[in-house]
Amino acid sequence: MSNYIPTIGVEVHVELKTKTKIFSPSTNGYGEMANSLTNEIDLGYPGTLPRLNEEVINLGIKAATILNCKIRKVMHFDRKNYFYPDISKNYQITQNRTPIGYDGYVEIEIDGEKKKVEIEEIHIEEDTCKSAHRGEKTLLDFNRAGVPLIEIVTKPCMTSSKEAKLYLEKLRELLTYGDISDCKIEEGSMRAEPNVSLRKNESDPFGTKVEIKNIGSISNVVAGIEKEIERQTKLYDKGEKIVPQTRRYDDKIGDTVLMRVKETGNDYRYFPEPDIPFVVLTDEQIEEVQKTIPMLPDERRKKYLELGVSETNTKKLIQNRNLSDFFNTIIDEKTNHQIASNLLLGDISAYLNKNEKTIDETTLNKERILELIKLMEGNKLSSKNLKEILDSILETNSKIEEIIKEKGIQNITDDNKIIEIVKKIINENEESVTDYKNGHDRAIKYLMGQVMKETKGTINPKIAMEILKEELDK
């Protein structure tokens, strides 16, 4: 097989996180009884008119901002006309001429190098209804009809499935963090459609483009692109032409399958939507919305590392939006942020998972976690003891110091007491002491283990180690 240069673009549809639909006050919801979230507008009944949802425009502004796009200040909508049972009016209201965002980019890091994936445009449109094929008939559920979507279109600027994957992961992270969409691919709230073409040399014009639809996961996007590159390479090698077409990725056979060959472009008969006057955005409006954009992952990452949080913890925190938001409440505080991240990702996460709770459902707040860190840092509370009182910390509002008292937990902080125990252990383990003196490092670890065992972990290991060393070196 010869080598060709792939050119890849991706179109992504994401459902927006709004309370109601784009053009009607019906609930924007998932998993409800069929046709229970609709009204006459969603069903395209005669005489009904679209009522554009303010939040959709706001989320469009947010998305455009986050994806570094220019924002259009005056826009209108267009009708895309086609007959299909999933679109109730037999036209879709979309933005053809005046997309809300254009000329943006998403930065990805590929093999240690930064690359900008260019965004051609972001436009707002309505989702279709859900159809299920059952033998001789198709069943329609219009709950999804009119759910707001944004479509994000990249330029054909990627050259590998890996880039596409990194782009999609980054996009998902950004849109989730921006509270724009849930981006749940399995629920269909994020849908990616890559297009692939091949050419021999960088200087050649782009090859014939093939679109791949109906992909249910990012890993299938990767597989779909790779299979398509393989398929096209074989065809070119045989001297055959690529026919412009739409394929779909079939998970079961692990390959792309032909859906339809494109005729001379679809005749969508676009024209400007007369039912929706110009949407005009002012600078103030745009700024208001931009103020609501939370701190994005890249900025969090930078900040956390600066605060001394380990790389591993930083990555894990950012993967968990709730914990990261909680962590953000203490980023301006003077405290030990590494301990804070350990607490959140360790015992607290374990508690949350076990109890199926989110962090906002506990009594932990900024003040209490700062107190907790202080106690641990000052050796007033060992991690072992923390486990015993964690439930009380997360479920009551009592001061942690009081919880400690109540539970009768007392750390051995008296040095003399520790010296006494250390001496006892040294006396009981003469062999190890000899080993230590002969330079075997492992011996001190064993002795330390014995000390901790003796005290049932109620002493500060750092102090205990210092005392142990002092006593051994005497």
Next chain:
Amino acid sequence: MDKLSREEILHVADLARIELTEEEIEKYRVHIKKLLDDIEKIKDVKGYDDEQLIAPWSENCILREDRVGNMLEPKEVIEHAPRHSGNYIQVPVVIGESEGA
């Protein structure tokens, strides 16, 4: 008389998803030709500026607050549909995939 070809009529009928009888095809070959001649006159109009009037809107769009309002009962939705099954609206088997979103 000036007529459109059969193919031209069948093409616009297909765009509009309307089946025509033989009699209708013949009639529309004449009638639609007449209307197409009418709209052809726009080609002679000159001197206008490029600005477009989509509709004589008097004001810009007033956006709707994102608050849940009235919905129809699933029963009402179903009862209006010529074919239904359970809570679903039913159509004869769908061939091919959606063109849209």
Next chain:
Amino acid sequence: MKYLNLSIKEINKLLKDKKIKPIDLVNEAIENIEKHKEYNAYITLNKEEAIKKAKELEDKEVDNLFFGIPIAIKDNIITKNLRTTCASHMLDNFIPPYNATVIEKIKEKNMIIIGKTNMDEFAMGSSSRTSYFGPPKNPWNKNKISGGTSGGSATTIASRDLPIALGSDTGGSIRQPSAYTGIVGLKPTYGRVSRYGLVAYASSFDQIGPMTRNVYENALLLETIVGHDEKDLTSSKRETEDFTRLIGKDIKNMKIAIPKFFVSDIVDKEIIEKINQTIEILKKNGAIVDYVDMKYIENTVTLYQIIAMGEASSNLARYDGIRYGFSYENPKDINDLYLKTRKEGFGEEVKQRIMVGSYILSGENAKIYYNKALSIRDDIKKEFSRIFENYDWIIGPTTTTTAYNLDDPMDDPSKAFMDDVLVIPANLAGLPGINIPIGFDKSNMPIGMHIIGNSFEEAKIYQLASLIEKELKLDLNPWKGEENE
């Protein structure tokens, strides 16, 4: 006693004084309609509900001028639980689960809906002869058309069945039938009245408007249906106003423009004569009348054809037999369902316009025809604005002929558009316009004058229309002595 021949103010007084009850009005209206049944003004009568409503109102306080007044509604305005067909087989079984905004307003005022009036199918036509339910007939001569598309509303008002009706006007559909039947019909400024629940034909033109026996009551009815509606993004923020406020004010030194095209040889001589006589009256009252040139005015029908049919092809795509309405019974597959439902559900005129509209928007044609038409439409609007910088009104005849025969051939598809050549320009620019009767031709068919006002200047239109009405004092009752019981 015929109460419905009284003015609304007089009826209101009788109701207030408890001399009559709303049921008396409903019974009288129904009796009138049944007597004039052959005129085919109605598609659906709301008899039982109207009687029920009238009885309910007996215990209520008469709190406004329209309380208990019977009203007729064009059948393309959505009425909850009352069949709304658009005069089409496609919707002949459609009982809507919601109300148009104007219907909500009418109900708030406790008007009583007597029935849904006949019209051209989906408001496409000019003589109401495209109705699935057969055409309404002109009360002045039952062999003549009532015009269209609001032919049923025009017929019932002209017949004196009841005092008020609503119509809709996309390219003259209120004003033209009003001219043919000798009544007062106004198309408000685009955005003045909510279009929510008006079944769309061409969205950027459609407006609902009042059709009445006289100017004053027209202004009163308009007042009850206007106002901002959050359900229609194209509805104006302007709230309601007293549209009668300028009625009776003199027109001294006010300026009237007559575009030369409006009185060119496309108009019948008899009509021009009547227009000239009326102009003399206006001059006598101190108005200054000028003949003016207007750019693009002779292109307006072409622009209207392109834009309206383009929009219509999209607006009517939703009738597919899936969610509501007529559906072909045994389709082979989904495409067969579309093809046969639309074949059998739509009439000839509707199919023709949808097909031409699809062609207009198809591929490169969108640029050649549609986008160009939008550009020229903008210039038309500017041209009107230019005229209104110097003039208070633009006038002309409403129609080029009086009502023609019901059995005149329908073999020229352009005719349905050309019948509205004088009223279409106002729709293109979104301007308000009214028909005011100014006399009769030799065969005693009504002739109307068209007054166009500047945007949102309906009150000023009523000022001029009312003056003409007062000066002419026409007897506009088609039954005259015939029906004096």
